[in-house]
Amino acid sequence: MINFKEKISIDEFDGKRFQVRIVEAENDNKAVLTHYLHNIHNGVSKYYKDYALIALSEYISYKQEEENIQIFEEEALQQLLFEVENVPFPTPKNYKFKFIDLFAGIGGFRIAMQNLGGKCVFTSEWDKEAKKTYRANFGEVPFGDITKNRIKKFIPDDFDVLCAGFPCQAFSIAGKRGGFDDTRGTLFFDVAEIIKKYKPKAIFLENVKGLRNHDKGKTLETILNVLRNDLNYYVPEPKIINAKDFGVPQNRERIYIVGFRKDLKINEFQYPEPTNNKVTFKKVKEEKVPPTKYYLSTQYVQTLINHKARHENKGNGFGYAIIPDDGIANAIVVGGMGRERNLVIDHRIVDYTPTTHIKGTVNRDGIRKMTPREWARLQGFPDNFIIPVADASAYKQFGNSVAVPAIEATALKILETVKLI
Structure with missing residues (x-):
């Protein structure tokens, strides 16, 4: 684990004005450096380069100070590049589309999307223990609190799909139309704000089954109204998907919401049909x-x-x-x-x-x-998925995760509909 300092100074050029700001909290320097290295071979790296080079110099300075060794920028860069690429789940070499991973947890969405040929260009997750697991498996540190503008500014302009397993929160819609402004103060508002600014071709949202009846149905009604009317996306009726229908022995129902930018002229979507691959606990037992x-x-x-x-x-x-x-x-x-x-x-x-x-x-x-490994298998995580945290954190992380096979089956339908694969 790279031991960066908690704060770094960054020179930021904005038009003709030269500003200096301090990037604080949640090791954002780790995130920007690993995101830069993950994208060093493609155009996305430009969104992280200036900040990453500052972070790299901080890393070199730290290593020299703490270990009393001479380390050069090129050597450090090669060492760190090896660390981010030598992981269980690297980016596909010939990726077909780009996506961002919000409320990423430990990367269930990412595994599914990478399995289909996707390249993750931005990820965020606030939980420190989940970040450890994410980095161990993908070589990338997620950015922190997505509600902060300083985090949102790192999102690249060009990506195809937005993925988010956002928490369920009630909205203040009493006497209102249940639109974009009514979601302020909730995490869905931040998702909607990102969709509004970047206009991805497709969106893929996951939530607990209870969202359907949350606040007497007003929460889901508001979400759909924002996506369909305020953000101008074609959104078919959400569907409850059960993980047990997609090859894992767990009775886990979750609501999936998908959407397509209206200018793509998409007006129908078919969720995946259950597979015939019925399995029992014996398959995942230690x-x-x-x-x-x-x-x-x-x-x-x-x-x-x-x-x-x-x-x-x-x-x-x-x-x-x-x-x-x-x-x-x-x-x-x-x-x-x-x-x-x-x-x-x-x-x-x-x-x-x-x-x-x-x-x-x-x-x-x-x-x-x-065991935590059995929980991992119940969620469809492959056995080479690293569990670097204590059991208590591992149970929490897998319990909060998405079921990878169900996500992948639905994502396949989304990508086929948008003709990204």
């Missing part, structure tokens, strides 16, 4: 017995049993669930009963010695949590 730390203690198992019984007595269906090898997992989510709704039975354990501080002993029924 090949070897997982470490003992994933097995529940006897006391915790009993707590779950008691908790479920209390809810059943109240007529509720809430509680833990054990997924059989020939079954399909519940949606993996962050918090609540996210992991407990996806327990499994694994009798391969032979050493019951606790490896973490637990109350009671390791249960003898083989009940364990799924």
Whole structure:
């Protein structure tokens, strides 16, 4: 990991005025340098070059100061270029289209789009742990808070598709028409603002299924009104897509919203049909017995049993669930009963010695949590996807991610419709 300073001075030429500003927060210098190196062989690099060269000089200065070595700009550039290109998921050499990746998480959209021949020219994600995972796999540090104008100014002018899995927020539309201005203060407003300025050929938005009924349907109604009327995009009715229909054993429903710039004369779109590739948990189960730390203690198992019984007595269906090898997992989510709704039975354990501080002993029924790698597979991430963070962060990241195969199947339809592939 490159250890840049938190702040760098940047000379910015704006017409005839020469300004100096400080780029702060969220290691934007790392982002601009890796974005520059990722695009060093194409015209997109021009959007990052001036800032990247300053960041490079800061890096050289830091290395000399901290390690007492002589390092030259060309050597540093080659070293860093190797670091950004020698990753599990490099950019396709002969890419067919360009896209940007907003609210990128750990790169589920990016894997899908790169699989189809896409080149990512800008990415943003505010979570620091997610950034670590993103960089480990793509060699690129995402820019930070996309609500900040200093971040938005790095977006290149020329890209074909905007991808965003933006959070769901309520809008202030009481007594209003539910238009562009009514979304101010929400993250969708920033997405809409970017669409308005850059006018990509196509947009691909993903959100939780609950968006359909959020705020009694007003939220989705406003989003569609902004896209269709304020931004002038053809937007077919959104569709709920289930990941289990696209080759992963997870019952995960998400709403997909796609749109096409109206001057492209596109007036129909067909979402992908479910595949016949039905799989079960057995396909994603760990090949070897997982470490003992994933097995529940006897006391915790009993707590779950008691908790479920209390809810059943109240007529509720809430509680833990054990997924059989020939079954399909519940949606993996962050918090609540996210992991407990996806327990499994694994009798391969032979050493019951606790490896973490637990109350009671390791249960003898083989009940364990799924591992982060199993969650990765449930979302369609390939096994060469690096997980460089602790388990707690990994569960959060995969729980928040998109299901790659479902995204890829839909993206294929979008790209075919726009004739980008």
